[in-house]
Amino acid sequence: MTAVNSLKLYDTATRSVREFQPLKKGHVSMYVCGATVQAAPHVGHIRSGVNFDILRRWLAASGFNVTFIRNVTDIDDKILHKAVHEEIPWWAVAIKYERAFADAYDALNVLPPTYEPRATGHITQMIELMQTLIENGSAYAPGNGDVYLEVRKLKSYLTLSNQKLDDLLPAGDADETYKRDPRDFALWKAAKPGDPSWPTPWGDGRPGWHLECSAMAHAYLGTEFDIHGGGLDLIFPHHENEIAQSQAAGYGFANLWMHNAWVTTSGEKMSKSLGNSLLVMEVLKRVRGIELRWYLGSAHYRSMLEFSFEALEESAVAFRRIESFLKRAKETVGEISPAIADEFAALMNDDLAVPQSLALISEWQRAGNTAFTAGNTAEVAKNASFIRGALSILGCDPFDPHYGEANSSDLTSAVDGLIAALLEQREAARVRKDFAAADSIRDRITAMGISIEDTPQGPRWSIN
RNA sequence: GGUGGAGUGGCCGAGAGGCGAGGCUCGGGACUGCAAAUCCCGCUACACGGGUUCAAAUCCCGUCUCCACCUCCA
Known part of the structure; x- marks a missing residue:
């Protein structure tokens, strides 16, 4: 029996592990920042998908009805640049990489979100949000077609990243002709010739980077919701600005903030400037999706994962041993029903202690193999059930039809x-x-x- | 300059005052005709210097090194 009330999660906002209390009993509303679809996904992007997928599966297994929103940001500066570079329309760039992300998620058995809204499909909601912000004096349209949020007027700002406004380095690149303060950020950007644009009361233009998440979270989850997630590097400015504009509009917004750490190579953050070797589809030429997922999920979501092909191969070997035990078990005892062991539940409830749960899986595997040798099929079945139950939460169940048993x-x-x-x-x-x-x-x-x-x-x- | 994080055995990676997670590799053993698979045993680590404590990888002080964010970022 899973004790749903004992789930504890680390909240970036309070920098502590907190008891999770859903707003609505039995329901969890989650918003995770998805991809800006301007390039093919690398293993760092997909780690975020895997981490939050594990959380989502655990919440569901704990008896919650989960509404999981993961957006697609399909309009932004980089997409426009890419369109020029690839000599195709911006919307062709967006759908090309949206599909690349979808393929990667699928290959790693990351469940599709409940809803997957695109930024360009929610311009109306963004305009409504800006209208509210301008009417209540939080935002201003200086007349050049831009719309800015006036950060000095906010009751609180930068609480998530624990910074002081005056400590921030000057923006540098921003055109400050129209800004009341250099740190004010653009909700909306005036159209430049050749750029896609949508009409607004303040002129034709396109969304700034942060507005879409506030608008879409509000559209699908309401003014207040349980969990907001994303990569560590989104804390500032993206999430701060989401909080700023949402709370200025009177929304309670997210109750708990979760951030996954990144994948590093040679101690450094994997960035988009790296070559192609760490693209998900390239890595999948060397290991199966289930093995890559096992590897990416094996470190705690708040710890950096130092990527190397050696570690990946080793991890895959370890996974195959577990898989092999399950397959042998199935041959002998028949269909294995997944079961959630109490010990596993306790670990998952402790801020998703996946690494310790892997130790548990190892113990079950050893006990299961020993039982195998002893001909104790009941013991084999029990251990196999616990393993399969844990693997199903981790999204690595080899019997999951999603992985399509080729043989x-x-x-x-x-x-x-x-x-x-x-x-x-x-x-x-x-x-x-x-x-x-x-x-x-x-x-x-x-x-x-x-x-x-x-x-x-x-x-x-x-x-x- | 501001904010946050990290340094654990050959490698990956947990833990966060006590009795040494786990995996991979390697060495030895059992089993086997030989293998494979499996099991057992072994390799005993916490950047450095002080301090607190009966007890420190864990707390405190100092030092070094590395990384991230500060308006492109998962």
């Missing part, structure tokens, strides 16, 4: 028949102690990419 097709039975014939020959050779012949058959099978294991129940094979 569960009709081909498997055909291959099974062929391998069985060869194995019979090998067994005959072994019986007559003709080990040279037996090993020769095994070598041929191995060369086909199939592993042979001799078990007390006879040889079994698996595709590498």
Whole structure:
């Protein structure tokens, strides 16, 4: 039995682990900042997706009805630059990379959000929000087509990042002709020739970076919601500005803020300036999606994950051992029903202590293998159930149809028949102690990419 | 300059006053015709210098190194 009331999560706003209390009993409303679709996703982007997917699955498994919003920002400066660079329309850039992200999420079994709103589909809501902000004096339109939020007028600002307005470095690049304060940020940007634009009461233009999240969170989750998430680097300015404009409009906004740490290479943050080698689709040429997900989920979501192909391969090896145990277990005890162990639940409730839960999985695996040797099928089934239950929360259940068991097709039975014939020959050779012949058959099978294991129940094979 | 984070064994990675997570690698053993798989044993670490304490990887003071954000960022 999962004690839903005991879930504790780290809140960036208070810098402490807090008891999670949903606004509405039995429901959780979550907004996670999704991609700005201006380039193909790298493993750092997808880690965020995996981390919040684990949280979402855990909330759902704990009995909550979860409304999970992850937006697509499909209009911004970088997309416009990319359009010029790639010589295609900006909207073609946006959909191209939106699909690349969708493919990556799918490959790693990141569940689709409840709703996945696009910025360009919510211009009306953005204009309404700006209208409210201008009417109540929080924002101003200086007449050049821009609309700014006046940060000095805010009752509080920068509370999430714990900074003082005057400590911030001067913006530098901003055109301050129209700003009342250099730190005021643009809700809306006036149209430049050739740029896409939408009509507003203050002139034609396009959204600034932060406005879309406030508008869409409000549209789908209301004035106040439970959890807002995103990458650590969004704390400032993106999330501060979301808070600023939302609260200036009178919304309570998010109750708890969660931020995942990034993936690093050589100790440094993986950035978009890196080459292509760490794009999700490139990495997936070396390991399966389930293995990449296992690796990305294996560090605590608030810890940096130092990416290396060596660590990735090792992690994949470790995962295959667990997978192999589950498959053997299924062959012997039949269908394995996932079960959530109390110990696992306690760890997940402690700010998603995934790394410790991996230790737990290792223990179950060892106990399960020992039970296997002892022929204790009840014990095998119990351990397998706990493992499968934990893996389902981590999104790494090898029996999840999402990962599409490639070898569960009709081909498997055909291959099974062929391998069985060869194995019979090998067994005959072994019986007559003709080990040279037996090993020769095994070598041929191995060369086909199939592993042979001799078990007390006879040889079994698996595709590498 | 401001704000935040990190330094743990060959590698990855938890923990946050006591009795040494876990995985991978490596070495040894059991099992096996040999393998494979599996199990058992071993390798005993917390950047540095002080301090507090019966007890410090964990708390305090100082030092070093690294990283991130400060209006492009997952």
